Amino acid sequence: MKKSIIMPMIALSALAALPRPSGVVGMPLNDVGQDTAKLLVEVNTKLDKVSDDLKASADDALKQQAKAGDLSKETKAATDKLLSDQTELSKSVTALTDKLEALETKNTDVLQSIVDGNGKTSKAQSLGQAVAADEKIKAFLENGAGGACILNVSNAITTAAGSGGGLIQHPEELVPVRMPRRRLSIRQLLTIGSTGSDSVHYRKQTLRTDNTGMVAETVASLASELGWTKAVERVKKVGTHINISEETMADADQLQSEIDSELRYMLDLEEEKQLLAGDNVGENLDGLIPNAPAFVAAAGLPNTTRIDRLRLACLQVALADYIATAFVLNPLDWAGIEMLKVGGTDERYVFGNPHAVATPVLWGKDVAESNTMTANEWLTGDLEMAATLYDRNQTEILISSEHDQNFVEDMLTVKGRKRITLANKRPAAMVTGDFTFV
Numbered sequence: 001m002k003k004s005i006i007m008p009m010i011a012l013s014a015l016a017a018l019p020r021p022s023g024v025v026g027m028p029l030n031d032v033g034q035d036t037a038k039l040l041v042e043v044n045t046k047l048d049k050v051s052d053d054l055k056a057s058a059d060d061a062l063k064q065q066a067k068a069g070d071l072s073k074e075t076k077a078a079t080d081k082l083l084s085d086q087t088e089l090s091k092s093v094t095a096l097t098d099k100l101e102a103l104e105t106k107n108t109d110v111l112q113s114i115v116d117g118n119g120k121t122s123k124a125q126s127l128g129q130a131v132a133a134d135e136k137i138k139a140f141l142e143n144g145a146g147g148a149c150i151l152n153v154s155n156a157i158t159t160a161a162g163s164g165g166g167l168i169q170h171p172e173e174l175v176p177v178r179m180p181r182r183r184l185s186i187r188q189l190l191t192i193g194s195t196g197s198d199s200v201h202y203r204k205q206t207l208r209t210d211n212t213g214m215v216a217e218t219v220a221s222l223a224s225e226l227g228w229t230k231a232v233e234r235v236k237k238v239g240t241h242i243n244i245s246e247e248t249m250a251d252a253d254q255l256q257s258e259i260d261s262e263l264r265y266m267l268d269l270e271e272e273k274q275l276l277a278g279d280n281v282g283e284n285l286d287g288l289i290p291n292a293p294a295f296v297a298a299a300g301l302p303n304t305t306r307i308d309r310l311r312l313a314c315l316q317v318a319l320a321d322y323i324a325t326a327f328v329l330n331p332l333d334w335a336g337i338e339m340l341k342v343g344g345t346d347e348r349y350v351f352g353n354p355h356a357v358a359t360p361v362l363w364g365k366d367v368a369e370s371n372t373m374t375a376n377e378w379l380t381g382d383l384e385m386a387a388t389l390y391d392r393n394q395t396e397i398l399i400s401s402e403h404d405q406n407f408v409e410d411m412l413t414v415k416g417r418k419r420i421t422l423a424n425k426r427p428a429a430m431v432t433g434d435f436t437f438v
Contacts, residue, residue: 239417263416291424295433322429381430392419
């Protein structure tokens, strides 16, 4: 009798110590799931209390059995009720847990459904399911699991639109890519002056009859003659403008500085064109090339290559009692000079050195390459002695709404201008010509 009663008590103590089914980890994604989770917490709480009471009752029963040799009917009834309650609560916890897991599985299936490359909906799989279903794994196992097996990740977030691509941020360069700008070099070859008037007046010597000679005692020397002419160069204006809306000017942070830079470049480019080849008609400047003496080859000297001709041009300047300091060439002609070869079976360059890194120089004179110079033409001389560029007003950039219908149309006019003039004081210090060989 004692054995039959004591054994259930021992089993009861062991049962009370057993863990109950655990709750589901995660957050429900709908109201039903939230209610189920809440109910599961409440049932677990009750189960904890019943388990604690059951354990205490079992301990009392063991003590009573050891002391009296038997259990009272009340103790046995209370213990049986707690055991019955624990069983029912454990079943409820298991049922609620299964229900919550089913809800989470359903929500996960909905969220992780994606569309594959064939436009078919594919259901997300666990890692184990994906591995088990992969044909590569099957083939790998059939071949004895030798070597390596590479599995492609499916249902992954990629850079495609509609996946992770929408979150990719791209850096943006704020400085715009400008159109090419010509290197302007003619102004730097001239003497630069300034004027505060609308014209430049200067005196230019035009006569020198030199009868200087050796004179005997009591004999009168011969008279020489000198003469000057007053020359006038009118200041002329270079200008341009663009129209722009007030909204664009206000909204585009860099626009004003970009317009300023572009207008200044365009004014300087037109200035260089005028300095080099202006024909003095209307508002054009009186440029260098129209004033430079034409090339005349000295007799008896080689004149068959570009290099020959430019050396003869320096000679012509020297014969006029000036010393040439620079050449102005089109890049095409300078490339032709640098690439000239000895000829025959000798492929060496006559002048150019592909390994040299130096400022372009020919016959000891600086070479100014400029697309402003027409191909096949050239200019040489002491340009600093030959001409003076006068600035009346350097570049100005002005913005105004007072133009035409600008005020009522919310438009702005951005205007660029500069006032200059060129005085060719010593044309004989220059020579111009071409590379046409007869």
